[in-house]
Amino acid sequence: MTLAAIVAHDPNLVIGKDGDLPWHYSEDLKYFKRTTMGHPMIMGRVVFEELDEKPLPGRENIILSRSSDYDHVPTFSSIEEALQYVKDEEITFIIGGGKVYRQFMDRIDKLFVTEIKETFEGDTYFPEYRDDIGSTWKEIKREDKQELSFVVYERMK
Numbered sequence: 158m159t160l161a162a163i164v165a166h167d168p169n170l171v172i173g174k175d176g177d178l179p180w181h182y183s184e185d186l187k188y189f190k191r192t193t194m195g196h197p198m199i200m201g202r203v204v205f206e207e208l209d210e211k212p213l214p215g216r217e218n219i220i221l222s223r224s225s226d227y228d229h230v231p232t233f234s235s236i237e238e239a240l241q242y243v244k245d246e247e248i249t250f251i252i253g254g255g256k257v258y259r260q261f262m263d264r265i266d267k268l269f270v271t272e273i274k275e276t277f278e279g280d281t282y283f284p285e286y287r288d289d290i291g292s293t294w295k296e297i298k299r300e301d302k303q304e305l306s307f308v309v310y311e312r313m314k
Contacts, residue, residue: 159248160240160264163192164283165271165305171279172255176207179277188307192269197243198250201257205230219243221257236260255281262286268294268310275304286310 165185166172173179194215202222212218212230219239220232233239243249250269251261262284286294290310298309 158244158246159266160251160261161248161267161269162251162258162261162265163189163269164253164258165189165273166283167273167275167277167279169276169279170283170285171277171281172253172258172283173281174277174279176203179279180273180275182271182273182305184302185271185273185305188271193250193252196248196250197246198252199239199243199257199261200252201254204253204257236264240264255283259284266312268308270308270310272306272308273304274306 164172171179197217197219199219199221202220202225205220210227218230219242220227220230221239222232223234226232231242233242251257251265293313294310295313296308297311300307
């Protein structure tokens with residue numbers, strides 16, 4: 158199984174503010190949907206609550222939580238349990254939040270990154286990975302747009 162993170166961040170690695178995205182780019186939302194459609198997604202409890210506890214359609218939503226259990230979606234209290242659950246999948250996406258990204262970072266095989274060019278205020282950050290481009294990560298695809306860039310990185314073997 159390929160374990161992938163999908164994230165949008167600004168130049169300072171901001172990914173969130175007050176439990177929400179600090180920006181709205183419809184192109185990024187379409188990219189997220191297109192990329193994750195049909196694949197399981199692992200997210201933290203806070204991200205799921207930001208979605209009003211409504212699973213995103215067309216994808217299995219898997220929640221990591223030590224404090225809540227949801228009847229309508231698979232919920233696990235540990236990373237190991239969640240990974241065991243998706244072990245036979247072709248690709249599984251980690252979709253946040255900040256703590257969940259940090260917990261999975263050493264296991265991630267691919268990064269699907271939307272680089273937001275504008276700087277935003279925020280309180281949640283993606284882990285620093287850019288210093289490791291060329292040693293840990295190699296860029297395998299890039300699509301530059303006016304306000305953002307879609308970049309895919311692969312962990313070097």
